[in-house]
Amino acid sequence: MQPHPYGRVYVLRLGHRPGRDKRVTSHAALVARAFGANGFILAGVCDPSVERTITRVTECWGGKSFHFECGVPPKRVVREWRKQGGEIIHLTMYGLPVDEIIDYIRISPREKLIVIGAEKVERFYYENADYNVAIGSQPHSEIAALAIFLDRLFRGRELKINYEDARARIIPQPRGKKVIGSGQC
Ligand code: SAM
Numbered sequence: 001m002q003p004h005p006y007g008r009v010y011v012l013r014l015g016h017r018p019g020r021d022k023r024v025t026s027h028a029a030l031v032a033r034a035f036g037a038n039g040f041i042l043a044g045v046c047d048p049s050v051e052r053t054i055t056r057v058t059e060c061w062g063g064k065s066f067h068f069e070c071g072v073p074p075k076r077v078v079r080e081w082r083k084q085g086g087e088i089i090h091l092t093m094y095g096l097p098v099d100e101i102i103d104y105i106r107i108s109p110r111e112k113l114i115v116i117g118a119e120k121v122e123r124f125y126y127e128n129a130d131y132n133v134a135i136g137s138q139p140h141s142e143i144a145a146l147a148i149f150l151d152r153l154f155r156g157r158e159l160k161i162n163y164e165d166a167r168a169r170i171i172p173q174p175r176g177k178k179v180i181g182s183g184q185c
Helices: 022-034 048-061 074-083 098-107 123-128 142-154
Strands: 009-013 039-043 067-072 087-097 112-116 131-134
Touching: 009 022, 009 074, 009 142, 022 039, 022 048, 022 142, 039 074, 048 067, 067 074, 074 087, 074 112, 074 123, 087 098, 087 123, 087 142, 098 131, 098 142, 112 142
Parallel strands: 009 039, 009 112, 039 067, 087 112, 087 131
Antiparallel strands: none
16 A cells, blocks of 8 residues: 555545445445545555546546555554554444534544445454444444535535646526536536
8 A cells, every 4th residue: 555645534444345346336436526535546446437436526526636445454544543643433323423423523634534335344344443422323324424424524524625737517497407627527
């Protein structure tokens, strides 16, 4: 792994099963990009379909600086993140309620690695997280958990993201679609 290629907020996606999870993982990566994270790390494996999706979207809608990485051993990512002064936030229904803890996380200047799981997450991540954070105490989805966490972290400002390098730009309409530059996508 490169010495510290990371920006401020990264997402580490555990437990991806190529083929089976490609849609869920692609959507998690798209949520990371659209809701203000600087990068997405697909743990352990690479899945070309996930990478293609994120590349296609960034080429059209901007954000080429969004970093995508795959195949990295996830425990090493966690250890290096910590060694370089960053903090680990693991999203799990067993954690502390987001509203009780988000102010501490937001106020901390440390770079943030947000860990999301799939089926079963190893104990290592619970024990090595600075924060185990629950988005409600019901099981749901890593995509929903990530979206809500980022929205709480950025206090809704992420919904106004506009990428300078976008080829296409939406002009919001009460009805119908208006897009400038979509011919270049
Ligand atoms: N039993 C799992 C857990 O620990 O949250 C639910 C597994 S769910 C299929 C896959 C991932 O979604 C989890 O690893 C977690 O990152 C996220 N997730 C699901 N429900 C969540 C919740 N209520 N709060 C935070 N994250 C959640």
